[in-house]
Amino acid sequence: METEVAGIGEGIWRLSTFVPEVAAPAGFTFNQFLIEADEPLLFHCGPRGLFASVSRALATVLPVEQLRWISFGHVEADECGAMNLWLADAPEARVVHGRTACMVSLNDLADRPPRALADGELLDLGGRRVRWLDTPHVPHAWESGLIWEEVTGTLFTGDLFTHLGRGPALTSDSIVAAAIAAEEAFQASALTPDIAPTLRRLAALQPARLAVMHGSCYAGDGEAALLELADFYERRHAAAVAGA
Template identity: 30%
Template sequence: MKQVKLFDDFYQFNSGSDFIPITFNQYLLLGSEPLLVHTGSIDQTKELLPKIKDLLGSQQLSYIFVSHFESDECGGLGFLLEHYPQAKTICSEITARQLKGFGITHEIIIKKPNETLETDDCQLNFIAYPSEMHLWEGLLVMEEKRGIFFSADLFIRMGNITDPIVDSKWAEEVKSITDQNIPSSSAREALQSTLLNLPVRYVALGHGPFLKVQ
């Protein structure tokens, strides 16, 4: 697992796959209330944990954001919460139900689209994400203070990460969303309309490099 310092208070962790040419990313935003975006699978979380502990030091992890219920987004959540039991998981209502069904009963903050969460360090704006083939309601999130959009599986770049930060054009990224990403034309068009109006400066991909919007 590689650790990449993107900003002074913001890190990406990425690891490859033995089966397909793709990376799996997690992100840590430091500050007075540190936020982790995704845990990775259980094996990835076991690699991630010592890196988080080193960056946090004596500080506790405050929040863990889970965009949707899938192993590379939250497979290691239970393990991580054993080490940071006070951390609050942020997710959609459907994801929360799935987590509780797997025995994760720590505090969960359920958010709906267009709701926000503000801390001393960041302002999170949540966006509807009809994720996966069943179109279960997940969440995407925009960190307004830095202009970072966390895209989960919406935009995927195959291959290993050679350049940690890559230039991109936001309108082209949004236009690239297809039936493979969201298999509902009405849901896809509604999301694209929402995304085009966001003040995005960076895109934190779930799979691929960190994008700097031109």
């Protein structure tokens, strides 16, 4: 398995590994994102088993040791399994996440003390401005959160909009139907009353680009895509409550 590198925006790189054995026969992509800046940031670490391939791919853009920040949505193997391998190869890098993840897990798991951000707190990378957004239990995990890059209008959506297959790195075609199909298959989201309101809060950012962890990234009306996904989850939550 080789990791492919593609630009999805000015100074934003998608590092994507297609694994045909996962969710066969369609297969599944595992994406990490590099934000180039004075202090480069990697969003998603990938699992340990993909570290060699992903780090080689990242090194085609910049030396791994130049990384300064490492982040991810929540504590799962595909999001942070390789965290300490990145910290070892990038000795000046530091993990950055929300306060809940740091308190519950990362203060212990990370080989160097992480930086904890409050909901809405800004991290200035130098040329790029990343804002941490708490999204507890959306799509799952208490400590879940996302990052919003203000300069390019890119929302890094983590597991939101997950879809199967090996599509293009960036598409202007809607990914909502494919994301709904994947959710119906996996049922991976926590159906809390907060899921639709959280998605609508994200929609208010009016992102021009959605950087998706599993599947193609999307360039277009990110607000409309998030609102459509919110409507789906609202219906699904209502049906679950009615059937309880």
